[in-house]
Amino acid sequence: MTARIERPLSPHIQTYRWTLTMALSIVHRATGIALYVGTLLLVWWLVAAASGPAAYAHVQAFSGSIIGRLIVFGYTWALMHHMLSGIRHFVWDLGYGFKANEREALTWGALIGGIALTVLIWIIAYANGGGR
Numbered sequence: 001m002t003a004r005i006e007r008p009l010s011p012h013i014q015t016y017r018w019t020l021t022m023a024l025s026i027v028h029r030a031t032g033i034a035l036y037v038g039t040l041l042l043v044w045w046l047v048a049a050a051s052g053p054a055a056y057a058h059v060q061a062f063s064g065s066i067i068g069r070l071i072v073f074g075y076t077w078a079l080m081h082h083m084l085s086g087i088r089h090f091v092w093d094l095g096y097g098f099k100a101n102e103r104e105a106l107t108w109g110a111l112i113g114g115i116a117l118t119v120l121i122w123i124i125a126y127a128n129g130g131g132r
Contacts, residue, residue, distance in 0.1 A: 021107045028085040031078040038075035076121055081114030 016022070045063070048055040062068045088106045091097045097106050 020111070021103055024085060024107050024111060028082060028089070031082040031085070034074070034078040035082060038071075038078060041071065041075070073118070073122065077114060077118040080117040080121070081110065084110040084113045084117075 045059050048059040063072055088097070088110045091106060097103060
């Protein structure tokens with residue numbers, strides 16, 4: 001008979017205490033996936049613009065609806081958050097920002113910056129007549 005060997009378990013998500021850095025690293029991956037889906041909507045808009053006024057009006061009606069605006073708002077946030085998180089990862093790739101306070105500052109900067117840039121873009125868009 002063989003005796004069961006007790007091996008150490010590999011650390012996993014239930015072992016670690018969640019931190020903002022861990023959560024936003026996962027969100028960075030999720031926004032990357034969301035950008036693929038959002039890019040399909042962008043392609044739909046471009047193809048409709050090239051196809052003629054009827055197809056373009058159909059896409060504009062969808063993106064002008066409440067659900068369409070929520071999707072475009074989410075796409076804008078995903079783009080801004082992914083960009084700022086990418087910059088955060090780039091700083092880490094350069095070998096900087098690994099001290100605890102620097103990690104927290106970069107993470108909060110990506111989170112708050114993504115939200116702030118999204119709201120700013122939408123304010124500018126509406127100010128320039130994009131809400132009509």
